Amino acid sequence: KQEVTQIPAALSVPEGENLVLNCSFTDSAIYNLQWFRQDPGKGLTSLLLIQSSQREQTSGRLNASLDKSSGRSTLYIAASQPGDSATYLCAVSMIYNQGGKLIFGQGTELSVKP
């Protein structure tokens, strides 16, 4: 059974700092991995999608990497801003799962202090 773990559970950094959020998964038979952002009381916003054949994806100040063999993904945020404060969730879909279900980690709650 796939398990997704995110470390740390919470992170507080000063504005301008570069930071890394970690995601690990126990079963490497993934179809893709997706990073989401969730603001308090809101839905999920997709940030980056990495398909299993890819190593990384970039969007603006965000860079996500995937190492399928070691079961790890990282989300790198450059030059953090107070507006980046939110909960970040990683999720995987499995090759063998009917319906393409997403399995989520518990999230990392990020606070960027001005």
Next chain:
Amino acid sequence: SQTIHQWPATLVQPVGSPLSLECTVEGTSNPNLYWYRQAAGRGLQLLFYSVGIGQISSEVPQNLSASRPQDRQFILSSKKLLLSDSGFYLCAAAGGYIEYTFGSGTRLTVV
């Protein structure tokens, strides 16, 4: 790109009352559709998914049911709500198992 419309945004219902939450999708055909629940904290639990009209798969036994009467419409229902049904309900869609899009969610409080 696909857009998810989900309503209502908040709902307060008494124990024992019925429930109907609706989700509609724009911008894609024949998407896979999902209902997730997020309890206190951050964990998301998959409740139901659908790969086509009338096709519903349940992930966990519970007091809820789902239906998909049209290609881009997904409904979450209950005949009698329990206190434990309180939570944040999210509808999601994915085309071809690729990128997922989530709705803005419904905050349900059962009193």
